[in-house]
Amino acid sequence: MFLLEVRDLTKHFGGIRAIEEVRFRVREGHIMSIIGPNGAGKTTLFNCLTGLTRPTKGGVFFNDTDITVFKPNNIVKLGIARTFQNIRLFKEMSVIENVMVSQHCRTKTSLLSSILGNKAFMSGEKAIRERAMEYLELVNLEDFPETLACNLPYGRQKRLEIARCIATEPRLMLLDEPTAGMNPQETSEMMELIKKLQALGKTIILIEHDMKVVMGISDNIAVLDHGVKIAEGTPDEIKKNQMVIDAYLGKEH
Amino acid sequence: MKKKFNLNPLIIAVWLALLFLPFKGVKAALILFTVISTSIYLLNFLLVYTKPLLAKLKEACAVLMNNLQTKKKQTESALLISRYALLVFILFVPFFAKDYFIDVLILAGIYIILAQGLNVVVGFAGLLNLGFVAFYAIGAYSYALLNTKMGLGFWSSLPLSVVIVVFSGFLLAVPALRLKGDYLAIVTLGFGEIVRLLANNWDTVTKGPNGIGGIEPPYFLGTSLGRLSYFYYFILVFVAITVFVVRRVYKSGIGRAWVAIREDEIASSSIGINTTAYKLYAFAFGAFWAGTAGALFAAKMQFVSPESFTFMESVLILSMVILGGLGSIPGVILGAIILVILPEMLRGIQLYRMLALGSGLVLLMIFRPQGLLGGKGVSFRG
Numbered sequence: 001m002f003l004l005e006v007r008d009l010t011k012h013f014g015g016i017r018a019i020e021e022v023r024f025r026v027r028e029g030h031i032m033s034i035i036g037p038n039g040a041g042k043t044t045l046f047n048c049l050t051g052l053t054r055p056t057k058g059g060v061f062f063n064d065t066d067i068t069v070f071k072p073n074n075i076v077k078l079g080i081a082r083t084f085q086n087i088r089l090f091k092e093m094s095v096i097e098n099v100m101v102s103q104h105c106r107t108k109t110s111l112l113s114s115i116l117g118n119k120a121f122m123s124g125e126k127a128i129r130e131r132a133m134e135y136l137e138l139v140n141l142e143d144f145p146e147t148l149a150c151n152l153p154y155g156r157q158k159r160l161e162i163a164r165c166i167a168t169e170p171r172l173m174l175l176d177e178p179t180a181g182m183n184p185q186e187t188s189e190m191m192e193l194i195k196k197l198q199a200l201g202k203t204i205i206l207i208e209h210d211m212k213v214v215m216g217i218s219d220n221i222a223v224l225d226h227g228v229k230i231a232e233g234t235p236d237e238i239k240k241n242q243m244v245i246d247a248y249l250g251k252e253h
Numbered sequence: 254m255k256k257k258f259n260l261n262p263l264i265i266a267v268w269l270a271l272l273f274l275p276f277k278g279v280k281a282a283l284i285l286f287t288v289i290s291t292s293i294y295l296l297n298f299l300l301v302y303t304k305p306l307l308a309k310l311k312e313a314c315a316v317l318m319n320n321l322q323t324k325k326k327q328t329e330s331a332l333l334i335s336r337y338a339l340l341v342f343i344l345f346v347p348f349f350a351k352d353y354f355i356d357v358l359i360l361a362g363i364y365i366i367l368a369q370g371l372n373v374v375v376g377f378a379g380l381l382n383l384g385f386v387a388f389y390a391i392g393a394y395s396y397a398l399l400n401t402k403m404g405l406g407f408w409s410s411l412p413l414s415v416v417i418v419v420f421s422g423f424l425l426a427v428p429a430l431r432l433k434g435d436y437l438a439i440v441t442l443g444f445g446e447i448v449r450l451l452a453n454n455w456d457t458v459t460k461g462p463n464g465i466g467g468i469e470p471p472y473f474l475g476t477s478l479g480r481l482s483y484f485y486y487f488i489l490v491f492v493a494i495t496v497f498v499v500r501r502v503y504k505s506g507i508g509r510a511w512v513a514i515r516e517d518e519i520a521s522s523s524i525g526i527n528t529t530a531y532k533l534y535a536f537a538f539g540a541f542w543a544g545t546a547g548a549l550f551a552a553k554m555q556f557v558s559p560e561s562f563t564f565m566e567s568v569l570i571l572s573m574v575i576l577g578g579l580g581s582i583p584g585v586i587l588g589a590i591i592l593v594i595l596p597e598m599l600r601g602i603q604l605y606r607m608l609a610l611g612s613g614l615v616l617l618m619i620f621r622p623q624g625l626l627g628g629k630g631v632s633f634r635g
Contacts, residue, residue, distance in 0.1 A: 050523060076525030084523075090516035093509075101509040105525030111534075114505030115498050121505070128506070168525050 003028040003172055003203050004049075004080075009058035011044055011227075018044040020227045021058065026172070026205060026220075031198055033206045033214045035238075036224035037247060042207045043085055045224070046174050049205075050082050051075045062172070077105050081170035083161040085177045085207070091150035095141060095160055098149050099132040102167035132167065139163045139193060155186045162193065172203045179210050191217055215239070223247065262293035343489070347482035355481045359553060361593040362488035363546050366495045368573040368589040369582070370542030373499060375571065376580035377508060378535035379515030380430075381438040383567055384445025387425075388540040390562035392418045392547020394452060397465040397557045407471030411548050418544025419537045426536035430529060433518075445567055453559040464558025471552050484553060491549060495542055500582055502538070511535055512580070572614060578627025587625055 004026040011019045019041040026032050034042050047053040049060055051072040059068045067075055090098050107128060113121040136142045139159040144152065149160060158178060165173055178194065179187045191213055197204060198217075208214045214221060215235045223231040223238065225247040231238060238244055270286035347355055371385045395414035399405045405413070429440045452459045459465065470479035471487065478487050502508055510531050513521040522528045551557050569592060577588025592610075599609060617625070 052519065052523070071527075072522040073525045073527045076523065081525075082523055084520065088517050088520035088523075090513050090520065092516055093512060097509060097512075101506075101513045101521075101526075102524040104506055104510055104513075107506060109506035109510075111502065111507065114507060115501045117501055125505070164524060 001028050002026065003063060004205075005061040006045075006049070007059045007061065009045070009048060009060065010056045011041075011048055011053060012056045017227050019048070019055075019224075022224070022227070022229045023058075024222050024229065024232060026203060028171075028203050029198065029201060030219040031194065031204045031206060031217050032220045032222065033208055033218040034222050034224060035208060035211075035214055039226075040224040041227040042224055043176060044227075046082060046176055046205075046207065049075075049174060050080060073105065076168050076170070079169070079171035080174065081165040081168040081172075082174035083158075083165050083176055083178065085180065087154075087157050087161055089149040089157055089161060089164070092148060094146050094148055095152065096129065096132050096136065096145035098160060099135050099163050099167045100128050102164040103128050103131060103169075106169055135163045135167050138166065138196070140189075155182055158182070158190070159193070162197075166197070166202075170202065172205065173197065174205050174207075176207045177209065178206070179208065179213055187213060259294075259297065262290050262297070265293065266290035347485050352481055355485050357594060357597050359481070359485055359488050361590050362485075362492045363550050363553065364570070364573060364589040364593050365492050365586050366542050366546040366549070367570050368577070368585045369495050369499050370539040370546065371570050372539075372574050372580065372582070372585045373502075373511070373542070374535050374539035375574055376585070377503060377511040377515065378532060379511075380532060380535060381434065382441045382536075382539070383438045383564075383571070384425075384441035384443065384448075385539070385543060385570055386562045386564070386567040387441075387445040387448035388418050388422060388543035389547040389550070389566070389570075390448050390452060390559075391421050392544030393551040393557045393561070394459060394465070394547075395544070396548040396551045397468050398458065400468050400551075401465055406469070407548070407552055411545070414548045415541055415544045418540050418547070422537045422540030423533065426533050430532045430536070442564070442567075445562075445564060449559050449562050449564075452562065459559075462559060464556055464560075466556045468551050468555045468557070470555060478552075479555075488549060488553075491545065495545070496582060496586065499542075503582065507531070507534065515580075576614065576617060576624055578624030581624065581626045584624055584626030591625075 002025040006022060006024050008021045008023055009019055010017075010021055022041075022045065024032075034045065036042055044053065048055045051067070051070050051074070055068060059066055061067070062075075062078055062080060065078065067078065067080075070078075090101065093101070107124065133142060133145065136145060139162055141156060141160055141163060144156075149157065152160060162173075162175070162178065165175075175194070179190045182190060187210060194204060194206070194217055206214070206218065218235055221231075221233065221235055221238045222229055223241075223244050230243045230247060231241045233241070266286045266289040269289055270282040273285055274282045346358060350358075367385075367389055370388070371382065374380050374382045374385070392414050395417045396407070396410050399410035399413055400407070425441070425444050429437055429444075432440060453462055455461070470477055470484070472478065473483075473487070476483070478484050503511075510521070510526045511534075513524070513526060514528055514531055518528055550561070554561075573588040573592045574585050575588070576592060577586065578584030596610060602609065621627075
């Protein structure tokens with residue numbers, strides 16, 4: 001079954017064609033990678049999928065619902081969550097608060113009960129905290145719940161962002177360069193984590209430059225160049241594709 | 254090796270002298286210049302020689318701090334005792350203090366409520382509001398009009414005034430929340446001025462600059478709260494309710510959502526927070542407290558006029574929040590108390606008190622940008 005379907009998605013910024021009629025489908029439970037040189041339109045594509053930018057043309061269908069014009073918060077509620085290329089944590093909040101606030105769309109918050117601090121509210125808060133700890137354990141951050149997010153080292157910040165993403169209980173996770181700037185050790189840990197997420201039943205779309213990661217964990221790869229999808233297929237097919245090699249290494253003249 | 258000559262003290266001295274030039278003439282400016290420049294150079298000179306001494310002092314402090322850590326339990330109990338002492342002091346102030354002091358404290362109480370309201374908007378949700386006094390004014394005028402024109406008592410007009418204020422909060426927020434940062438600040442500033450000008454010029458209703466007098470003080474169980482000591486306890490109850498409610502909401506999911514929006518709006522919409530709705534809540538919730546404070550102010554003064562709701566008032570409230578520490582509830586209480594009581598204490602140096610207050614704020618912002626009690630290093634980022 002296809003969880004996400006992108007139909008002829010086009011986004012123009014004035015005269016610049018960031019994405020041009022891109023179409024692909026993602027099977028539930030698969031890991032799909034989107035690769036391409038810098039400026040190929042990968043992040044713009046993610047922004048269109050999560051409602052941060054509205055596409056010029058085309059449509060996005062999630063679980064057969066047309067979400068093209070949905071607001072970001074409603075898209076999250078349906079089950080798509082993302083991370084950002086340049087980390088966007090809530091810097092002055094503690095690690096656990098970052099994860100707690102991410103459960104916002106799955107929990108009820110009422111002004112009155114939070115003022116009264118009644119039993120239902122207290123047990124709700126406790127459950128949120130406990131669940132937050134579980135998500136932190138999943139990404140191996142359970143040792144620093146009270147540290148401010150801005151004081152974490154880079155690799156841990158990346159993992160916290162993933163924990164925050166999982167906390168929204170998504171079916172589809174969009175990870176924007178999760179291993180960028182990591183050393184080989186951290187990269188292999190991140191690969192493990194992504195596989196673990198897949199085992200939990202999440203569908204994942206990945207933007208990634210590290211070919212070892214892409215070839216190692218993807219079920220499917222789509223290649224963008226100058227906003228156009230030039231190839232799609234399994235890792236083996238992509239490795240042999242002449243257009244992909246040209247896009248990355250330049251054509252022979 | 255020749256040391257480079259330090260020009261900074263000279264620049265500071267010239268700047269201050271120029272500031273004073275229009276007020277005190279050339280002679281005074283020159284004197285100021287010489288005094289300041291020599292004293293700063295002297296200070297620098299002293300600092301160089303006292304550096305080793307200071308280092309030793311620092312070490313001693315560190316040792317002392319370590320000792321304190323081991324004696325943590327004792328300090329905790331000491332803290333508890335001082336807290337109870339403070340509570341007793343607050344509760345029994347009217348029995349020993351002069352009327353003047355009680356009056357100042359009542360004013361401080363009203364400002365605490367106001368500043369907590371603004372703290373929700375600026376400190377929690379990160380929306381710079383430069384026209385917060387508008388809600389204060391609307392609250393005060395609502396009670397004044399409901400009381401003098403329609404003869405409603407305090408307890409029946411308080412909820413009505415608050416409803417009016419929250420509604421006007423929504424009214425401002427709906428168009429304003431499309432804007433961000435500086436632009437939002439300008440729009441709220443305009444709103445504040447509009448409300449003041451409305452009060453100043455709508456003679457038939459607000460009696461213009463003459464203001465509305467003869468407002469009744471509130472009654473409680475048949476006794477008038479017009480007496481200062483009664484009104485003190487009355488305000489105290491409201492302050493306690495404000496602090497309690499704001500704290501509870503801050504600690505709940507709603508407060509977390511506000512802080513998330515302050516930290517990163519795009520990220521918070523990407524984890525499913527309806528940012529528009531929550532910014533609206535913040536505006537309305539802040540306006541709620543401003544309205545309450547306004548009604549209390551009208552009841553206290555028994556008189557309202559546009560003069561009490563100028564732009565400077567907005568600035569004062571914002572200074573309380575920033576001085577105490579954005580987003581810190583105890584900090585904002587402290588900020589409000591300091592900025593109400595300090596100008597009163599500085600009355601002795603009448604002419605220069607605003608200068609002293611202003612330079613104090615500047616120094617604080619340089620050395621402690623997160624405010625007095627701003628715990629988590631939150632500083633203002635526009």
